[in-house]
Amino acid sequence: MLSFTEENYLKALLHLTSEVEDKVEAGTNELAFYLGVKPATATDMLKKLKEKELIDYVKYGKISLSGEGRKKALEIVRKHRLWETFLYEKLDFTWDEVHEVAEQLEHIHSPKLVDKLDKFLGFPEFDPHGDSIPNAKGEVKQSFKKTLSEAETGTSCKMVAVKDNTAAFLRYVSQLNLGIDTSIKVLSRQDFDGSMEILINNATIVVSQKFAENILIV
Amino acid sequence: MLSFTEENYLKALLHLTSEVEDKVEAGTNELAFYLGVKPATATDMLKKLKEKELIDYVKYGKISLSGEGRKKALEIVRKHRLWETFLYEKLDFTWDEVHEVAEQLEHIHSPKLVDKLDKFLGFPEFDPHGDSIPNAKGEVKQSFKKTLSEAETGTSCKMVAVKDNTAAFLRYVSQLNLGIDTSIKVLSRQDFDGSMEILINNATIVVSQKFAENILIV
C-alpha cells in the first residue's frame, strides 16, 4: 500500500511528464520544486520508488514512470477527478473550491468506493475543469485541445477546460464570468506582449498571454 | 490542525468514556489496547494531547476529554457517521462495508464538505447502524436503548441499532437476515449461559448472550 506522499510523487511525475507532448522524463529539481520540497528530499523518495519499481531512474539521470507507476498515478488522477465531479455536481461546491478537497479525497483507499462513485456520477468523462477522467482501466480520452492563445484573431471559440488548476487562476476565471462552454470571440491581439482583447457574454475584456495559455478551447 | 493519529486517540477516548453511563475516565492500557498500540506509545501521545489541552490528565492518573477535546472527537464521529450514511444510502455499500471506508473518510478536513454532505443526505439523525449522528453543534440525540439480552422472554421487540461495529459482527448479523427494523420475538433463554432462542422472519434461531448484548432494541 502506497503512502500519501508516495502517491503524490507519482501524481507529480505523471503531471510533469505529460505537460508537453513527447516529454516523458523529469528532473529531480523540477520534481522537488513542483512538490514544494527540497531536492535532497526528492532524491530520497526517488530511491524508494525505484526500489518499488514504480519509476525508471538511475543516479544523476532523468526520471520517468514505469508501467506500474503510471498505472498507480492514473488511479489517483481518476479518483481526484471523480471526487471533483462529485463535489461540484452533488454538493454544490464552486469551481475553485473542489481541487483542495479532492487533493485529500484522492488518497482514500477503496477500489469499491471508486467504482461505486463512478457509477453514482453516471460514468462521467470529464471533470468540472474539463479534464478527462481516466476510466477503470486507466484509459484516458485524449482531447487535443488548443489554448485560447492559439486562436486566430477574429474567430470565435468555446472554452472547454483549463490547464492551470490553482485556486487563484480559477477564481480569476470565475470573476470574468468565464466557465465551461462559454463562447469567446477573439477581437484583437497585441504583438508586443501577446495580450488579447476578447468578447465574452457581450463584454469586452483584455487578458494576458499567460492567461490565454491556460484556457483550453474548441 | 490535528493529525490522523491525534484524531484517532480523541475518538477512542470518546468511545471509552461513553461505553457505560457515568464512565468518564479511561486508563492508558485500556486506551492502548483499544487502539492496537503499546502503552508506552499511548503515554507519549497523552503528553501531547495534554499539552494541546485536549484532555485532562496527570501522570499515573486517569484520562478524560477536555471540553475542546470532546468537541473535536464529536466532529470526527459526526463525519464518520455521515460518511457511513452516504456510502450506505447513495453508493449501495452494505452494512458491514461502510465502517472501514468511513474510518478513512472521517479524517478529511473541510468544514464545508461536512455541512454540504449533511445537507445532501437530508440532515440524517441516525447512521446505517442506528447510531446517532451528532449535529453541527456537536449535540447528540440520546436514545436510551435496551439490548436484546435485556428483553423479557416471550416479548417482541424491534432491532434499532448495533453496539459492536466490527465487520465480523455485522457480517454475522447480516447472515441471520437481521437488520435495522427487523422484528424479534424472544422465545426462550438458557439460564446456564444466557443464550436465547429468537424468532426472526418466521425462522427460529439461537444466539449467544454475547451476541444479544450487542443488538439494541426498542
Add this chain to the structure above:
DNA sequence: TTTAATTTTTAGACTAACCTAATTTATTTC
C-alpha cells in the same frame, strides 16, 4: 502494612518524510 501484582512511565531505538550543508557529477561556456 509490607509484599506482590498491575499499571504507567522513562529510556533508547527505529522508520518515513522532511531539512541544511557539503560534495559529487553533469552540463555549459569560454
Add this chain to the structure above:
DNA sequence: GAAATAAATTAGGTTAGTCTAAAAATTAAA
C-alpha cells in the same frame, strides 16, 4: 578541453509515531 555553473546526491539532523526493555508508581493482597 578546462573552468564555471547547474543539477543531483550524500551526510547528518529533526519530528511524529511506533517499538522493547527497564524502572517507577499505584493498587491489591496477604
